Amino acid sequence: MATLAERRSLEPWQDPKAVPYLRIDRVTKKFGDVYAVDDVSLDIFQGEFFSLLGSSGCGKSTLLRMLAGLEYPSSGRIYIDGVDVTDVPAYSRPVNMMFQSYALFPHMSVEQNIEFGLKQDRLSRHERGERVGEMLDLLKITELRKRRPDQLSGGQRQRVALARSLAKHPKLLLLDEPLGALDKRLRENTQFELVNLQERLGITFVTVTHDQEEAMTMSTRIAVMDAGQIMQVDTPTAIYEFPTCRLVAEFIGSINLFEGKVVATEGNEVLVETRVGRPMRMRSFHPMVLGTPVTVAVRPEKMRLCADFRDDGVNQLKGRVEDIAYLGDVSIYRIRVGDGALVEMTLTNVQPRTEQALTWEQEVAIEWSPTSGVVLTE
Amino acid sequence: MPAPPPNRAKHAHRTSRLVNIGIPYLWLGLFFLLPFAIVLQISLAEPALAQPPYTALWQWVDEGLLRIEINLRNFMMVAEDDLYLSALLNSLQVAFICTLLCLLLGYPMAYAIATAPERWRIILLMLIVLPFWTSFLIRVYAWIGILKSNGLLNDLLIWLGLIDTPLAILHTNTAIYIGVVYSYLPFMILPLYANLTRLDLSLLEAAADLGCRPMRAFLRVTLPLSMAGIVAGSMLVFIPVVGEFVIPDLLGGPESLMVGKLLWTEFFSNKDWPLASALAILLLALLVVPFVMMQRLQQRMEGSRP
Numbered sequence: 168m169a170t171l172a173e174r175r176s177l178e179p180w181q182d183p184k185a186v187p188y189l190r191i192d193r194v195t196k197k198f199g200d201v202y203a204v205d206d207v208s209l210d211i212f213q214g215e216f217f218s219l220l221g222s223s224g225c226g227k228s229t230l231l232r233m234l235a236g237l238e239y240p241s242s243g244r245i246y247i248d249g250v251d252v253t254d255v256p257a258y259s260r261p262v263n264m265m266f267q268s269y270a271l272f273p274h275m276s277v278e279q280n281i282e283f284g285l286k287q288d289r290l291s292r293h294e295r296g297e298r299v300g301e302m303l304d305l306l307k308i309t310e311l312r313k314r315r316p317d318q319l320s321g322g323q324r325q326r327v328a329l330a331r332s333l334a335k336h337p338k339l340l341l342l343d344e345p346l347g348a349l350d351k352r353l354r355e356n357t358q359f360e361l362v363n364l365q366e367r368l369g370i371t372f373v374t375v376t377h378d379q380e381e382a383m384t385m386s387t388r389i390a391v392m393d394a395g396q397i398m399q400v401d402t403p404t405a406i407y408e409f410p411t412c413r414l415v416a417e418f419i420g421s422i423n424l425f426e427g428k429v430v431a432t433e434g435n436e437v438l439v440e441t442r443v444g445r446p447m448r449m450r451s452f453h454p455m456v457l458g459t460p461v462t463v464a465v466r467p468e469k470m471r472l473c474a475d476f477r478d479d480g481v482n483q484l485k486g487r488v489e490d491i492a493y494l495g496d497v498s499i500y501r502i503r504v505g506d507g508a509l510v511e512m513t514l515t516n517v518q519p520r521t522e523q524a525l526t527w528e529q530e531v532a533i534e535w536s537p538t539s540g541v542v543l544t545e
Numbered sequence: 546m547p548a549p550p551p552n553r554a555k556h557a558h559r560t561s562r563l564v565n566i567g568i569p570y571l572w573l574g575l576f577f578l579l580p581f582a583i584v585l586q587i588s589l590a591e592p593a594l595a596q597p598p599y600t601a602l603w604q605w606v607d608e609g610l611l612r613i614e615i616n617l618r619n620f621m622m623v624a625e626d627d628l629y630l631s632a633l634l635n636s637l638q639v640a641f642i643c644t645l646l647c648l649l650l651g652y653p654m655a656y657a658i659a660t661a662p663e664r665w666r667i668i669l670l671m672l673i674v675l676p677f678w679t680s681f682l683i684r685v686y687a688w689i690g691i692l693k694s695n696g697l698l699n700d701l702l703i704w705l706g707l708i709d710t711p712l713a714i715l716h717t718n719t720a721i722y723i724g725v726v727y728s729y730l731p732f733m734i735l736p737l738y739a740n741l742t743r744l745d746l747s748l749l750e751a752a753a754d755l756g757c758r759p760m761r762a763f764l765r766v767t768l769p770l771s772m773a774g775i776v777a778g779s780m781l782v783f784i785p786v787v788g789e790f791v792i793p794d795l796l797g798g799p800e801s802l803m804v805g806k807l808l809w810t811e812f813f814s815n816k817d818w819p820l821a822s823a824l825a826i827l828l829l830a831l832l833v834v835p836f837v838m839m840q841r842l843q844q845r846m847e848g849s850r851p
Contacts, residue, residue: 237750257753270751274769283765284755335755 178402179212180388186249188213188371189234189339194243196229196395203229205395206243211388213338216365216372218382221392222418227375228267230392231341234373235264247339258287263337267344269328271316277327278303278312284335302330305364322353329361333368342374346381358384379419383407391415407466409452412545416464423470423510424543425463429455436537439463443505444484448537455542465540467499470512472525476532483534486510488527493520502531581829588822591616599818619823629807629824633831636804639718639793640786643725644733647782648775650726651733655774656767658734659741670738673731681728685795688724689715692796716798724792729785733778740774741767776843784832804828 179185187210196204204226211217219227232238234245236257244253252260263284271280281302285295303309306326316324325348332340345361346354362385365372376382382389383403390400391414399406399415410416413424427441437455438446447463455461473483486504498520500512512533516523525531590599591614603613623629658669676684691697692715699711714720744767752762790805797803804824811821 235750235754237753257750258756258758262754264751264754266747266751268745268747270745270747272748272751272766283752283757287756287761331751331755 178387179215180210185212187211188215188248189373190244190246191230191234192244192246194230194233194240194245196226196233196238197241202226202395204233204240207392207395207397208243209390209397209400211371211373213371214369215387216362216385217374218386218389219373219375219392220377220379220382220389220418222377225392226395227377227392228343231264231343231373231375234339235262235341236260237264261337262339262341263332263335264341265328265332265343265345267347269316269324269348271324271327271331273316276313276315277308277319277330280316280327281331281334284331288335298334302334305333306330321348321350322357325349325357329364333370337370339371339373342372344376345374346378347376354381361385383419391418393418409541410464410543413462413464413543416541416543421467421511423465423467425465425508427461427463429457429459429461432457437461437542439542443508443510445479448481449540449542450538451542453544455544459544462543463540464543465535467511467513468497469535469539470510470533471535472514473532473534476534480534482537483532484510485530485532488525488529488531491525491527498523500525502533504533584822584825587818588619588826589615589617590819591618592817592819597818598816616819619820620827622820623823623827628802629804632802632804632807633828635802636787636789636828637831639721639725639801639803640783640789643722643729643786644779644783646722646726647730647733648779651730651737651778652775654730655734655737655741658738659744673734677731682791685724685728685792688720688727688796692720692723715796718797718801720796720798721793721801721803724796725786725789728792729782732781732785736777736781737771737774740771740777744770773843776839780836780839784836787832788828 189209189211191207191209191211194204194207195202207226207230219230221227229238233240236252236255236259240253244251246252247261272283275283278299281299282295285298290298299312300309303312306329308323308326308330311319311323311327316327319327325345329345332342346357349357358381361372374382374385383406386403388400388402389406391398391406393414399411401409406415407419410419410422416422416424425439425441425443425447427439427447429437430440430446431438432451432455435450435452436448437451438448439461440446441463449463473480476483476485484502484504486502488500489503489509490499490501492499492501493516495516497513497515500514502510502512504510510533514525586602587599590602592598593600600614600616602615603611606612654673658666658673661669689696693699694711694713694715696715698714699708702708703711714723748766748770749762752766753759757765788805788808789803790809793801793803793806794809797806808821808824808828811817811824
């Protein structure tokens with residue numbers, strides 16, 4: 168178990184005395200009558216790898232562009248390292264951005280692209296040369312330095328774009344879909360590299376992504392956005408295991424949702440009556456009033472086969488296997504229960520598929536424990 | 546359908562390639578090389594009172610004896626007479642200044658159109674192209690009405706109290722500059738516009754993000770990337786203006802002798818076709834050099850685009 172002090176240095180957002188490096192204070196951005204970003208407040212700390220996650224059009228890119236100074240908020244303030252930068256133009260902000268399209272200058276070589284920002288800082292030729300060399304080394308692209316962007320592959324361009332945005336040694340790096348243009352395999356490798364790089368350099372990263380897996384693997388914290396608002400800000404684990412609303416629960420991974428209402432409370436557990444089976448017993452973090460409409464949310468991998476189905480068993484359901492999706496490592500079973508609801512269950516394929524007993528149209532019983540899901544009030 | 550036997554397929558492929566390459570070459574040969582050869586031949590002849598008004602380059606004198614006369618006097622005359630040389634230089638100078646003026650005026654206009662909101666672009670482009678709907682000659686004539694001493698411009702300036710006596714603009718080089726820039730501006734704007742609309746705006750954002758103020762971003766990103774458009778527009782203005790006849794004839798004065806006017810005089814007034822041809826050949830030779838250079842530059846610029 169880590170001590171409190173250790174935890175606080177790893178998770179500064181837990182420490183009430185920690186001073187955020189980036190503070191977004193009630194920022195709103197309107198385009199005409201449309202609220203692209205709607206009253207967003209966020210504190211991001213030094214050294215974080217922070218992800219803005221959401222589907223396209225949720226306002227995450229607009230928020231990032233406002234941090235870069237490429238858009239100005241309609242209202243609200245942005246502070247970087249305690250300084251109000253809301254009205255500071257992009258070229259004077261101590262922030263760099265890696266663009267989704269990379270935006271490499273096509274008329275310059277890799278070297279010149281990386282050197283571009285350094286020239287604006289009026290560094291001496293010697294310093295510039297050193298810094299460019301350092302970046303080329305860091306991203307292992309030294310042999311590409313004389314090439315032009317159109318002579319590079321997608322992955323190489325991504326590295327050059329990253330090198331260019333890191334060359335000025337920014338304290339805060341903004342990344343707009345940094346891995347969006349890469350193919351799947353390359354993306355997975357690059358994810359780890361990006362995290363290593365961030366940890367090594369100690370730079371605060373704020374990235375925008377629509378890919379939940381990417382956000383989960385890389386981030387210290389994730390802000391899930393929808394319709395210009397932030398739905399939940401938390402660690403990847405908390406976002407996945409303890410979503411606070413249906414939208415977040417459904418956006419990340421897949422999940423079984425049972426609508427119902429609270430019929431009894433016992434200690435930190437509640438009984439929820441739903442259309443499916445007997446009342447479900449779930450752990451609840453908040454005291455709940457009887458009769459509150461709630462949704463019980465349980466992830467498919469938290470479901471398990473039930474060996475001893477009893478009429479008075481806790482969170483047990485009977486049903487029939489309707490669909491099986493074999494994914495190699497796991498299989499997803501869709502089970503028709505009670506009055507026709509479909510429940511998804513994921514099982515690891517411990518045995519080869521041909522050896523498995525579970526097949527279509529088979530009657531099964533499933534169960535889950537009261538701590539395996541959450542009760543959502545909205 | 547079964548595939549045709551490889552031999553026939555190969556043959557068909559070769560034929561189609563020959564046709565594809567052949568047609569443009571045939572076109573060039575017929576409408577460029579042949580006329581050029583004729584003009585070259587005339588430039589090497591001597592003027593004569595005949596129809597056509599020049600001597601033949603070769604003739605059969607006796608059985609089996611072919612006499613070829615190559616007359617280089619026309620070229621020598623053009624080279625020796627200050628009149629032709631100064632007309633050539635004057636034409637190049639006028640064309641150069643006009644190209645520069647068109648560029649200085651046209652670039653901001655093309656930039657403004659390219660960055661205007663979508664619905665405005667069509668209207669603005671229409672306004673650029675609209676003058677073409679009226680005859681070129683009539684538009685140049687109209688400038689006489691504007692520029693003459695009791696014309697619109699002078700009346701306006703006097704009415705505004707800026708001047709007391711009318712300015713003498715018509716029949717000066719200034720009038721030529723005004724006429725040429727007015728007439729050729731669209732040829733500068735359109736290729737520049739086509740180029741600037743292709744500019745990826747995120748490049749400018751990247752430049753700003755890396756600490757570049759808007760003016761520097763323009764100089765270091767927009768300008769180099771639009772070089773191909775600048776070269777194309779400049780060629781479209783420079784080359785025809787060197788040989789321009791109508792504008793200097795109508796708006797220019799005695800001081801502004803341009804090679805187009807000289808060609809006209811030699812051909813139609815003096816009926817000296819060989820001399821006029823020699824002049825035309827020299828003009829062409831003079832233009833080929835900058836043309837090839839600019840073409841090279843343009844290719845290099847295009848090559849660096851993604």
